[in-house]
Amino acid sequence: MGTVSFYLNGRRVDLFVEPSESLNFVIRERLGLMGTKNGCDTGGCGSCTVIVDGRAVYSCMMYAMQALGKRVVTVEGLQNGIHLDPIQESFMDHGGLQCGFCTTGFLMSSKALLDKDQHPSAQQVKDALVGNLCRCTGYKKIFDSVLAAAEKYQKQA
Numbered sequence: 001m002g003t004v005s006f007y008l009n010g011r012r013v014d015l016f017v018e019p020s021e022s023l024n025f026v027i028r029e030r031l032g033l034m035g036t037k038n039g040c041d042t043g044g045c046g047s048c049t050v051i052v053d054g055r056a057v058y059s060c061m062m063y064a065m066q067a068l069g070k071r072v073v074t075v076e077g078l079q080n081g082i083h084l085d086p087i088q089e090s091f092m093d094h095g096g097l098q099c100g101f102c103t104t105g106f107l108m109s110s111k112a113l114l115d116k117d118q119h120p121s122a123q124q125v126k127d128a129l130v131g132n133l134c135r136c137t138g139y140k141k142i143f144d145s146v147l148a149a150a151e152k153y154q155k156q157a
Ligand code: FES
Pocket: 037, 038, 039, 040, 041, 042, 043, 044, 045, 046, 047, 048, 049, 058, 059, 060, 061
């Protein structure tokens, strides 16, 4: 066991973790934030994606200890009070989800992209989401959702 401290959705977290515990396990099972999914636990689906210091990462492939001192954002951190983030609104408005299992992973990968570049090309959106799999929606609506969110971010800028 060792102590790890990091910032989760803007709040400091200090807890004891086993060296073998993944960030995904700690977020879900120790801290109770179930928005981050775990579809494969082997780095193959992207459903566990969170943002760590501005980069989309698979939380199942990162030890919790590696989060030391970092800023971690999960889907629960996207919303601002009662207001959804534009990326969340766009997925709803453009049918970017069906069962929703993959959705938080797509949201976090998309958010990481749009925080860096609010004018992505369609190809850049595809490239940013290449590590996220969806079994039911079809990717076109997901890509459309991200491009629509980019327009919303541009208007806010
Ligand atoms: S659960 Fe992490 S990539 Fe599938």
